Amino acid sequence: MSTLLSSRWLRVTPVVLSALLSACSFWGSSKVAPPDLGENVPLLGVRQVWTSKVGAVALPAMDVRVQDNRVLLSSADGVVAAIDARTGGDIWRATLGESLSAGAGGDGKYAAVVSRANVLIFLNEGRELWRQALPSQVFTAPLVAGGRVFVLSADRSVLAFDMQTGKKLWTQLRQSSDTLVLKQAGVIVPVGDTLVVGLSGRLVGLNPDTGTPRWEVPLASPRGVNDVERLVDLVGRVSRSGDSLCARAFQATVGCVNVLRDRASVTWTQSASGSEGVHGDAEAVYGTENNGQVIAWRREDGSRLWSTDRLKLRKLTAPLALGRSVVVGDDYGWVHFLGRSDGAPLNRVATDTSGVAAAPVVAADTLVVVTRSGAIYGFRPD
Structure with missing residues (x-):
């Protein structure tokens, strides 16, 4: 890694180096096989209802x-x-x-x-x-x-x-x-008549008509002594419930902000080491860490509700809160359904071995999952 961190690399290819940062910090020099998950006991019925194709999804x-x-x-x-x-x-x-x-x-x-x-x-x-x-x-x-x-x-x-x-x-x-x-994708979302963007470790509210800032609040601050250690940025996806907007700062924190038109204030932040966005509901915010841990924080105050290491080393997507489950995809093409109240396994379904490329989404009562090969899968409850 020392060669990558030379002044020449930092000066000439800063964006490429930062893209490698999360992969290097998570996998190290080689990809480590995750623990076996054992037999799948489906407590939540899920069936595949259709497939489609879009082309290889090698997007950064x-x-x-x-x-x-x-x-x-x-x-x-x-x-x-x-x-x-x-x-x-x-x-x-x-x-x-x-x-x-x-x-x-x-x-x-x-x-x-x-x-x-x-x-x-x-x-x-x-x-x-x-x-x-x-x-x-x-x-x-x-x-x-x-x-x-x-x-x-x-x-x-x-x-x-x-x-x-x-x-x-x-x-x-x-x-x-x-x-x-x-x-990596950052934060840009509408909240009422305010455009909210992630700039470095801060959420900034802009007037969408003029671009003039209305407010600015920090979720994370630079730390460390070199450029890599001081890198701080907000990543998508985010979780909104009413006036509460929650987001992740890359490998630093997860936090929630109370957003009003002309002002915003930080409700809480918690240290976290993930690089994917968050999702949630009115009660909780869910996130995945770089080591495969899945965590639920109480939306009101940031206290931890539960965590699970069951998906350790599987390089997870951002989660999706869906029904009574939290859904995440992994780098091996599996889609995991965890209990929303405790993180216990409810089911897992397979896509292909190229790996899940993005956080799952839901539309028309269908869970939609896209893999890196460009395959698109639609799942529905039994």
């Missing part, structure tokens, strides 16, 4: 978006598709013919993606409407909301574009001395 920051019965996703080689979660069939599909740097954002009808050439591409029902060049790399799926397209860049600038014309409306530049940034 895979994201899957849901709107009603539509699931929006993309492949690394430029396929963007809206899938009907009821049947697994295409609502529409577009082949852009160029590589993408992040997942697709949108509402199923409209979609926005960013190419590796740093170009924002906007689609309506699979038909390209416009393109706009961007000044820097993007690893976070754009947000389409309120007639605008919002982009969070790797350099932590935020840009807004008119959805119909592609005209740039405003840019919010972030003054940052950080040498490294994560090659």
